Amino acid sequence: MSMIIRADLHIHGRYSMATSKKMVPEVIAAQAQLKGLHLVGTGDAFHKGWLKLIEDSTEEVADGVYSIKEDKRLETDPDLPSTNQKPLLILTGEVEDVKRVHHLLILPSLEAAHQIRGKLRGNLESDGRPKVRMSGREIQEIAHENGCLMGPSHAFTPWTSLYKEYDSIYECYSYKPDFLELGLSADSDMADRIEELNNIPFLTNSDAHSPWPHRLGREFNEIEINRIDYPSLEDAIKDLKIKSNYGFDPRMGKYYLTACTKCYQLIPVKKALEMKMKCPCGGTIKKGVDYRIEELATWDQPHHPPHRPPYIHILPLAEVISLVHGKGVTTVFVQKIWRKMLQLFGDEISVLINAPLEELQELDPKMAPVIRSFRDGTLKMQPGGGGRYGKLVLEPEKAEANTQSPSRSTETNTLDEYFK
Ligand SMILES: [Zn+2]
Ligand SMILES: [Zn+2]
Structure with missing residues (x-):
């Protein structure tokens, strides 16, 4: 068994x-x-x-x-x-x-x-x-x-x-x-x-x-x-x-594209090499994983061996809630919605992949359309690089505004409350 x-x-x-x-x-x-x-x-x-x-x-x-x-x-x-x-x-x-x-x-x-x-x-x-x-x-x-x-x-x-x-x-x-x-x-x-x-x-x-x-x-x-x-x-x-x-x-990873590790500017590899991997800001440019794999690749397309299991793309649900509601991911507000969703649907994967959209709509009308676009693959992302995570982009114009340095987490403030 x-x-x-x-x-x-x-x-x-x-x-x-x-x-x-x-x-x-x-x-x-x-x-x-x-x-x-x-x-x-x-x-x-x-x-x-x-x-x-x-x-x-x-x-x-x-x-x-x-x-x-x-x-x-x-x-x-x-x-x-x-x-x-x-x-x-x-x-x-x-x-x-x-x-x-x-x-x-x-x-x-x-x-x-x-x-x-x-x-x-x-x-x-x-x-x-x-x-x-x-x-x-x-x-x-x-x-x-x-x-x-x-x-x-x-x-x-x-x-x-x-x-x-x-x-x-x-x-x-x-x-x-x-x-x-x-x-x-x-x-x-x-x-x-x-x-x-x-x-x-x-x-x-x-x-x-x-x-x-x-x-x-x-x-x-x-x-x-x-x-x-x-x-x-x-x-x-x-x-x-x-x-x-x-x-x-x-x-969504921190090192997907080639970027400066200080100002996080995404820089095409060819240009980065011309710049000798030095950013005008004084920072070091690091090759992204995407490009490194391009360099190492035997094939242009993936050749999955028979034993390779499916790779299922997921998102950290709490981060989606945080973005949708414009509240910090470690706030009580976000953690409450996250727990509510788990109570109703069992676990994060069920919320992301299986939960009926009508039920999600009833629970949180702002979340339902985002989960729908995650499921149909239309959710936009601003790729990460240089040590900064990628970001979900809810509206196209937000991509520009999101290029500021990442917000620091405030974990220690609310953790005690969270765990009581
Ligand atoms: Zn490590
Ligand atoms: Zn820089």
Whole structure:
């Protein structure tokens, strides 16, 4: 008997740089439940303080998977559909190698985490995502010696990915990685233009740095699995049992197009090269994922292998509500509407994809037409680049007004209220 679970296998805890202090196991689990996830990566499994938090607040309920202890659990929402079950955690961690390439590891046990800590060369306590003085090959060796799954994180981004450094995964690794994480600015249509990736499963994970619903689970995988434990996840990934990838339209990602990393001006690659990748504002221009894949591509069109699952484009629902109503995404106003929609329709995916438009219209007349245009593919987007996310554009003239610097989030102000 197998089942299909929703898993987000890459997040960061409170000890990682630029990460919300609210990223602690019990909050992550409670939020994952609201998002309808069954399995979430712990992130940061090589950080001593983070491991201690995991050991203190969770208990192992099956081989390599952990549940929040009864007395540590947060009340999520009594009005939510009871089908949203308590999610389990699995140990994951990200490591930056000596070439500034990021690798994602999925670990079989706490013991493996402690073992690997003893072998990584670098300061493991300064950041939840440690920088180590080791090559991709050396990290791959250690990962496999300790029974982990490993692959490149956000494989095409311009600062810290495998393909910003190498033209082939085999220049970085000794042998085939267990998976490749696409990152927010790519999808499988883009990655399947590269021949060497055809026999590798793709993962779509959120890389969330805060527990808000437009971050945690903003990308996830549907995986066919025999039971929720590490050996079954390992089998599922190795046997290519990923059934769907859910993720952003790549245009919504931060690095989709070539752009300046300081003023975020989008600049055509040819012009950027003429400008020697220097923007008149003084900033550095970075190649977008779109262009990087163009450079690496074997084929003009995607060649999907038979095992490749569908890639389903989704949007962070809370962000859509925020835009439609002109209120901050972390405000009580937006979070209330978001929860109301979950109560009525079960989860975000149902709201975006299946919920009857008449019912949506009744609930929120401003949201219904936007969801309709999302479904028929006519929703406009201003592509992201240079480190700034893409944006939904509700009216054509708004595209111009949106070129201001991104609004800062105000997470810490209302989070307590939100979680009570
Ligand atoms: Zn990373
Ligand atoms: Zn600039």
